[in-house]
Amino acid sequence: MTKRIVTSIDVARLAGVSQSAVSRAFSSTASIAPATKERVFRAAETLNYRPNRIPSIMLTGRSGMIGIIVGGLRNPLYGSALEQLSSGIRDAGFQVLLVQVIDTVTLDAAIDQLAGYRVDALVTALAIGSEKTAAALSALAIPVIAFNSPLTGPGVSSVRSNNRESGRRVAHMMAEKQVRQPFWLGGPDRNAASQARKAGFLEGCAEFGMEVTMLGGDDSYQSGFDAITTALADGHRPDGLFCSNDLMGCGALDALRDRTGFSCPEDIMVIGYDNIPQSAWHGYQLSSFDQRPDALVAAALDILTRSLANPEERLSETCVIDATLVLRRSTEKPV
Amino acid sequence: MTKRIVTSIDVARLAGVSQSAVSRAFSSTASIAPATKERVFRAAETLNYRPNRIPSIMLTGRSGMIGIIVGGLRNPLYGSALEQLSSGIRDAGFQVLLVQVIDTVTLDAAIDQLAGYRVDALVTALAIGSEKTAAALSALAIPVIAFNSPLTGPGVSSVRSNNRESGRRVAHMMAEKQVRQPFWLGGPDRNAASQARKAGFLEGCAEFGMEVTMLGGDDSYQSGFDAITTALADGHRPDGLFCSNDLMGCGALDALRDRTGFSCPEDIMVIGYDNIPQSAWHGYQLSSFDQRPDALVAAALDILTRSLANPEERLSETCVIDATLVLRRSTEKPV
Structure with a gap:
C-alpha cells in the first residue's frame, strides 16, 4: 500500500480556500482572517497535514537546525550534557542535527556534511585539534560554539572548563595534607582537557617540590583498575592519586578495595574529574571536580542566542567556567 | 565583519565554467568531463565551498535525514545504543536529526516537527503508548522503526527485547536455587518494558507457588539503595531480588554491602537488567540481562534499509531479540 504525503493543495481543497491561504495560516507573521485560519486548521487536522519546512529553508537560508558534533556517548557525563544542550536548543525553537564523530571519520568531514x-x-563538543580546523569552522559563516577548546576565530566562540586551575588546586590540596608520593593517572594524549589538568597538577606539585609518578589509562574504568593493580603489585605506595576522569577513578578505588592492608582515604587520597553519578554511589564516594555542565550549557546557549540574533557581528567570545571540587570519602577521613 | 556564504556561482566564476557544470560536478549521477570536474573541485576547495543540500531535498522530497526520538540520555544504556544507531545511520549515508522528548513535550509534538x-x-526509542500515536506514525508515510513497542501498523515496524520471557527465566532460576522470599524491585509504571519483565516474573513465580514481595523505585541508583535499605530495616529478609534495571540493582547491592551479617550472593541472589558497564565493575559484579543493543540496532538498521529501498511496500515487521543472561558474582557463589 502506497501512501502519498498530504500537501497544502489537499488542505486548501478540503477547507475551500486558496493554497496561499493555507501557507498564510501556518506562517507566524502573515495576516489571515481568524475564521479562515480556523477552517484551514480543521482541514489540516482531518488530513493529518504537516507544513513542509523545506521551502522556507530555501527562501530564508535558515534551516532552524543546529548541528551538534559529539564524540562517544558512553561516558555518562556526555549523555547528561547532550541531554541538557538538546533540551535548551529545542526550547529556543530549533532542532538538533546530531553528528557523532568516531576515530575513522574526521571532524572535517562532519563539518562539510553539516x-x-x-x-x-x-x-562542537570535540576539542578542536588544529588551527586548520578552527579556520574551516570560521569559514562556515555561521556561529560556532566550541567546548573545551582555546582556539577561537571570527564567529567561533569557546566555552570551557578551567582544567589547568583544577590541576593546580589538587596539587595544593595534596601539599597541605602532606602527600609524599603523588600519582597522576591520565587518559589518551589527544584529550586536550586531560592534558591541561596534568599540566596544572605538575606545575603545582613542582612548586611544593613534590615529584609526580605518571600512570596512563584510556579513560575507561578497567584501565584505571589495571593501572593501580599493576602499580601496587610493582611495590608502589602512592599516598595521593589524581585521576583525569571519574571512570578511571572508580576503577582505581576498586583496585584499592581489593588490596588488603592499604585503604582509602586512610593511606591514600583519590580525586577524580567530571563528578559523574557513579562517583557519588555509596560504593565509591569519590571526591571529584564537577565541571558544572549546567553552567557550561547555559553559557553555550547564551552565546548561541546572541550570535543568532546578530550574525553579522561574528561573535568570538571565550567563557571559562571554574569547576567545583566536591569532597567525599575518598579524600576525607570519616569523623 | 559579515561573511557571505560561498555559492556555486562563485565556484563557477573561479573555475571558468558554467554554474550547471558545478552542479554536475557535485552530483553522483550527472555526467561531466574529468578535467572540468577537477577544475570545479580545485575552485571549490580554494573558496571553501560546500554544495547546498536543500534544493535537492526540494526536488527529490528526500532529505537524507533520519529522525531519532529518544527519552533521557542519563542511563548509560541509552547513550551506548544511540552511539551505535547513529554510527550505523551515518555509515548508510544519512544524517541524524535527534529529538529528545522529555515529560513536558509529548511524543506527538515531536512527530509533527520531524x-x-x-x-x-x-x-523512536520511546515505547509508543497508544493506538492513536501508532496511527499518527503510520500516517507519516515514511518508514518508522519503534523500539520496545508491540504496536505496529503500515510502515511501522517493531524491534524489541523479549522482556516477558526474561522475567519468567528469573523465576525459574530462583525456583531452582530454592529461593523462598523472592522480591521484585520495579521502575515507574509507565515503562512498558519494565511492566513486561514484572508480568513474566510474577507468572513464573506463581507456577512454582512463590509469592513475590513488590518494591518500587524510579529506575535510579539511589531509589534502589533506598528501597532495599528500608526493606531490611523493616525486617524483610529477601533471598532473591530481581531488579527492573541495573542502576537500581547497583543501589541494592550497595545497600546490602552496608548491612553487616547479610551478604550477596550467600544470603540473597540479585539479578538486574540492561547489563550496563557498571554491572561488570569489580565493586558490583551484578548478574544481568544483556539486551544485546548491537543486535537490536542491527535489526533496526536492516529493516530501515529495506524500508527505504522499497517505500511503497510499507513494511511492517516485528523483530524480537532474546536477551542474554550474563552470570556474575551476585548470583554465583565463588568457587
Whole structure:
C-alpha cells in the first residue's frame, strides 16, 4: 500500500480556500482572517497535514537546525550534557542535527556534511585539534560554539572548563595534607582537557617540590583498575592519586578495595574529574571536580542566542567556567 | 565583519565554467568531463565551498535525514545504543536529526516537527503508548522503526527485547536455587518494558507457588539503595531480588554491602537488567540481562534499509531479540 504525503493543495481543497491561504495560516507573521485560519486548521487536522519546512529553508537560508558534533556517548557525563544542550536548543525553537564523530571519520568531514544542510549554527563538543580546523569552522559563516577548546576565530566562540586551575588546586590540596608520593593517572594524549589538568597538577606539585609518578589509562574504568593493580603489585605506595576522569577513578578505588592492608582515604587520597553519578554511589564516594555542565550549557546557549540574533557581528567570545571540587570519602577521613 | 556564504556561482566564476557544470560536478549521477570536474573541485576547495543540500531535498522530497526520538540520555544504556544507531545511520549515508522528548513535550509534538523537516525515516526509542500515536506514525508515510513497542501498523515496524520471557527465566532460576522470599524491585509504571519483565516474573513465580514481595523505585541508583535499605530495616529478609534495571540493582547491592551479617550472593541472589558497564565493575559484579543493543540496532538498521529501498511496500515487521543472561558474582557463589 502506497501512501502519498498530504500537501497544502489537499488542505486548501478540503477547507475551500486558496493554497496561499493555507501557507498564510501556518506562517507566524502573515495576516489571515481568524475564521479562515480556523477552517484551514480543521482541514489540516482531518488530513493529518504537516507544513513542509523545506521551502522556507530555501527562501530564508535558515534551516532552524543546529548541528551538534559529539564524540562517544558512553561516558555518562556526555549523555547528561547532550541531554541538557538538546533540551535548551529545542526550547529556543530549533532542532538538533546530531553528528557523532568516531576515530575513522574526521571532524572535517562532519563539518562539510553539516554545512550542506545549512545548519544555522554549530556546537562542537570535540576539542578542536588544529588551527586548520578552527579556520574551516570560521569559514562556515555561521556561529560556532566550541567546548573545551582555546582556539577561537571570527564567529567561533569557546566555552570551557578551567582544567589547568583544577590541576593546580589538587596539587595544593595534596601539599597541605602532606602527600609524599603523588600519582597522576591520565587518559589518551589527544584529550586536550586531560592534558591541561596534568599540566596544572605538575606545575603545582613542582612548586611544593613534590615529584609526580605518571600512570596512563584510556579513560575507561578497567584501565584505571589495571593501572593501580599493576602499580601496587610493582611495590608502589602512592599516598595521593589524581585521576583525569571519574571512570578511571572508580576503577582505581576498586583496585584499592581489593588490596588488603592499604585503604582509602586512610593511606591514600583519590580525586577524580567530571563528578559523574557513579562517583557519588555509596560504593565509591569519590571526591571529584564537577565541571558544572549546567553552567557550561547555559553559557553555550547564551552565546548561541546572541550570535543568532546578530550574525553579522561574528561573535568570538571565550567563557571559562571554574569547576567545583566536591569532597567525599575518598579524600576525607570519616569523623 | 559579515561573511557571505560561498555559492556555486562563485565556484563557477573561479573555475571558468558554467554554474550547471558545478552542479554536475557535485552530483553522483550527472555526467561531466574529468578535467572540468577537477577544475570545479580545485575552485571549490580554494573558496571553501560546500554544495547546498536543500534544493535537492526540494526536488527529490528526500532529505537524507533520519529522525531519532529518544527519552533521557542519563542511563548509560541509552547513550551506548544511540552511539551505535547513529554510527550505523551515518555509515548508510544519512544524517541524524535527534529529538529528545522529555515529560513536558509529548511524543506527538515531536512527530509533527520531524515531519516538517521531511525526514526520510523515523526511529523512536520511546515505547509508543497508544493506538492513536501508532496511527499518527503510520500516517507519516515514511518508514518508522519503534523500539520496545508491540504496536505496529503500515510502515511501522517493531524491534524489541523479549522482556516477558526474561522475567519468567528469573523465576525459574530462583525456583531452582530454592529461593523462598523472592522480591521484585520495579521502575515507574509507565515503562512498558519494565511492566513486561514484572508480568513474566510474577507468572513464573506463581507456577512454582512463590509469592513475590513488590518494591518500587524510579529506575535510579539511589531509589534502589533506598528501597532495599528500608526493606531490611523493616525486617524483610529477601533471598532473591530481581531488579527492573541495573542502576537500581547497583543501589541494592550497595545497600546490602552496608548491612553487616547479610551478604550477596550467600544470603540473597540479585539479578538486574540492561547489563550496563557498571554491572561488570569489580565493586558490583551484578548478574544481568544483556539486551544485546548491537543486535537490536542491527535489526533496526536492516529493516530501515529495506524500508527505504522499497517505500511503497510499507513494511511492517516485528523483530524480537532474546536477551542474554550474563552470570556474575551476585548470583554465583565463588568457587
